[in-house]
Amino acid sequence: MTDLAIRSYRSVFISDIHLGTEGCQAELLLDFIRHIECDHLYLVGDIIDGWKLRSGWKWPQSHNDVVQKVLRLARKGVAVTYIPGNHDDRARDFCGVHFGGVVVARDAIHEAADGKRYLVTHGDEFDGVVTHAKWLAFLGDWSYRTVLMLNTNLNRLRRRLGFGYWSLSAWLKVKVKNALQFIENFESAVAEEARRRGVDGVICGHIHKAEMRDIDGIVYANDGDWVESCTALVEHADGRLEILEWAKLRHWSALDRMALVDEPAREPAAA
DSSP states (O other): OOOOOOEEEEEEEEOOOOBTSTTOOHHHHHHHHHTEEEEEEEEOSOSBOGGGGGTOOOOOHHHHHHHHHHHHHHHTTOEEEEOOOSTTGGGGGGTTOEETTEEEOSOEEEEOTTSOEEEEOOOGGGOHHHHHOHHHHHHHHHHHHHHHHHHHHHHHHHHHTTOOOOOHHHHHHHHOHHHHHHHHHHHHHHHHHHHHHTOSEEEEOSSSOOEEEEETTEEEEEOOOSSSSOEEEEEOTTSOEEEEEHHHHTTOOGGGGGGGTTSOOOOOOOO
């Protein structure tokens, strides 16, 4: 893993962390948080996986450390906004409430340094399966977790053979026509909502596919996830948006995440 200096951004957007699940890459997220400074932090849904509570969840120390790090950022003056998703939808009952400096909101309008305005939303409201057939969403979630388990075992074998990390689930998304059509429909739907609200773009998560592109004059930016791709969307001081692929940037396979478990916590330099 390469050493990196602290990186300063105006805003950082992360989503789909899924704390409480086996697939959560909490150690890599902690490494990311330790290497950034920002004025605004948006938690764009599916931060804690409430769905997993139905079958028992996993909560190691690293997951607790992520929560503590976020709360510490809020105490240090970072404007932290928590926008719940479908896996942590119970938190929507607390919209408008402040928890330790973290503001819970249904969605938000973010004004970037260049004056552009973005709708920030998790995006599950634009997923017909989640909104109209929740039982099918639960089935899909179970199937997805099964694929992640297969992915872990496959990469354990690849590692022994000397190969790098490879995402089976990401490959399946590309290969399955219905998945590609779902993603295209989702992107068009959230972009249309941004147009309806009169903003310049939309920043979302939900589908675990980091992407930034123009859709008929609307900026579509998806910050990805911290289960497969380990990505974040960042805003630079001039308002420019960029997707960071942290695992690739750190040259860190998801299977090597235990390397930092015993590493002493390092706080970012004071602002």
